[in-house]
Amino acid sequence: MIKSIRLVNFKNFADETLRVGPFTVIVGANASGKSNIRDAFRFLNGIGRGYTLAEIIGGKYGADWKPIRGAANEIIRFGQLLFSLEVGVNLNGIELHYLIEVSSLSDRDDPQKIDKFWVSREQLISGATSVFHSYGSGERPEIEESLEPYIDIHPDKPFLTQLLLYRQKVELLSPDDQAVVEQLHSIFANMRFLELSPAQMREPSFPGANILGDSGENLPTVLEEICADPERKKMFADWLSELTPMDVADFEFPRDPHDRVCLMLGEANGRRVSAYSASDGTLRFLAMLSILLGENPKGLYFFEEIDTGIHPARQWLLLELIEKQAAKNDIQIMTTTHASDLLTFANDGTFENMSVVCRREDSHDAIIRPVAELPDAKKLRKSGRGLGGLLTEGWMETAIAFTENHDEAEGDGE
Ligand SMILES: Nc1ncnc2c1ncn2[C@@H]1O[C@H](COP(=O)(O)OP(=O)(O)O)[C@@H](O)[C@H]1O
Ligand SMILES: [Mg+2]
Known part of the structure; x- marks a missing residue:
């Protein structure tokens, strides 16, 4: 690791x-x-x-x-x-x-x-x-x-x-x-660098193309493979129902006229929806689930802004899934994020591996600091609106500027 x-x-x-x-979380201004x-x-x-x-x-x-x-x-x-x-x-x-x-x-x-x-x-x-x-x-x-x-x-x-x-x-x-x-x-x-694109995930895939592409290509074949195992299929459907308001009962993989694999989602109410009209958020969840619940996931996965397209009310659930899977498997997940809930609900392990990136005012060089090492971060995390609130208020940058100036002043005195 x-x-x-x-x-x-x-x-x-x-x-x-x-x-x-x-699980490494990187926050910071644009x-x-x-x-x-x-x-x-x-x-x-x-x-x-x-x-x-x-x-x-x-x-x-x-x-x-x-x-x-x-x-x-x-x-x-x-x-x-x-x-x-x-x-x-x-x-x-x-x-x-x-x-x-x-x-x-x-x-x-x-x-x-x-x-x-x-x-x-x-x-x-x-x-x-x-x-x-x-x-x-x-x-x-x-x-x-x-x-x-x-x-x-x-x-x-x-x-x-x-x-x-x-x-x-x-x-x-x-x-x-x-x-x-x-x-x-x-x-x-x-190492994989994922920038999921719902447009790519909607496309049918060629049989045998069972590795999810960096934009989410081949989602239907990857899912078909996972669903071949009843246990994993159930876990998959359970997580998806938790993550979306849609009660997914089944996945189907019909072939198109070119023999490519398509994805259909069956809801508990009997409705069937094709990947073409599934929501962006659902597709993003499907792709992330297929990585996290895939067979022996290993290596490092870097997500650009993992929260993109995901409702704030579900972000903590995604967090829970990642924390669970990253802890028990041979995988490392890294992400940049602007989602305050991801910070607020992070567990102690994630908190230790959360860093903030910001620029020095004088040189414009960037600095990286573990959030846990900012003054009072441990205490503030448990109070008020939590770390997410601090992110929104711009507290992290202020805290870094404070410590940097402080360190410099100390250094000067030596
Ligand atoms: N070779 C370089 N030397 C100094 N600064 C650089 C260099 N390359 C990129 N940058 C700075 O990095 C910034 C982009 O950072 P980036 O990592 O894309 O930001 P974000 O945090 O939004 O992902 C640019 O705006 C530029 O100021
Ligand atoms: Mg960026």
């Missing part, structure tokens, strides 16, 4: 760390930097997919991999030449620390335009031992001599990936270290 991510000169973060848990955090996770996912830096940042044609927002010219904090990401992972009790630093070179004729990236430093520490540590000059990575004959010149490919590529040729690492590298790579590979 990923425990933390540190962003240095990445987008609008100078040097900030986000605490990550089974354009504060919430989605920039998602972009950092996408970068890690790109490593897990085995891509080069150019592909991770600029997109990979034909692989359904879009560029990181802002692409090459805006991934590094303005005015800087390099960025780094540092991830803390708990791997069955072992603490891993992975760091990747990426340097850039500008176009000779246009300093605003970045010409190339390379991995200038990369390190993996497992427990107290270093698994590898490499430095790159942009020409070829400088690595330990024993490895040198085997590693090709790929200054633009993370060493973590190269170690896997060369695994077949030669044993570069001890079996234990090799296993750590493989597991970390697969943690990075197992």
Whole structure:
């Protein structure tokens, strides 16, 4: 499980760390930097997919991999030449620390335009031992001599990936270290970034396409698979009836003339409704349920604004479902949100992994702070309108500004 991510000169973060848990909630004003955090996770996912830096940042044609927002010219904090990401992972009790630093070179004729990236430093520490540590000059990575004959010149490919590529040729690492590298790579590979689109979810899907797309594509086939198991089907229908005023008694999956799978919802009153006329909110719930109640869900799911399209009266129920599933399964859920109820009704575990992102007034850089560490947050959470009320009132930003000024004043005195 990923425990933390540190962003240095990445987008609008100078040097900030986000605490990550089974369910991580990120709040903050518009354009504060919430989605920039998602972009950092996408970068890690790109490593897990085995891509080069150019592909991770600029997109990979034909692989359904879009560029990181802002692409090459805006991934590094303005005015800087390099960025780094540092991830803390708990791997069955072992603490891993992975760091990747990426340097850039500008176009000779246009300093605003970045010409190339390379991995200038990369390190993996497992427990107290270093698994590898490499430095790159942009020409070829400088690595330990024993490895040198085997590693090709790929200054633009993370060493973590190269170690896997060369695994077949030669044993570069001890079996234990090799296993750590493989597991970390697969943690990075197992990330999904969902931005659900009801329009996409309404479309029939091809038989066998049983993985929900990032916009919710293939919903009918995914649901059909879940409904093949009577127990899961019942759980699914029960949650859906709780989440929506509609009493769903059954799901049907008729084929269209092209043999694609369609979705029909049967209500207890005997009415049947096709996905085409199901409400946006119902479809969003269906998609989230199919992830959370799917068979062995694993990996990290990042939802952009999970509360979109969901009635405030039902948000706490969605929260309950996520908290329950994330705690018992091998999954991590992260979301950005503006929903005050999601904060007010969060349990103690979620409260610990709730962070607020806001901008410094002077430099406009973004800061990330755990809500639980803001002054009196624990007390205020239990009083009045709860954390949601504080979010609405803008208390979080004020509290951060207060602590920052306070810390600075203390620092000056030293
Ligand atoms: N390379 C960069 N350097 C400094 N600031 C950046 C950079 N790239 C983006 N930003 C800032 O990040 C903001 C967008 O943040 P974003 O994460 O999309 O906001 P939100 O919190 O609404 O999701 C932009 O308005 C811009 O100010
Ligand atoms: Mg955003």
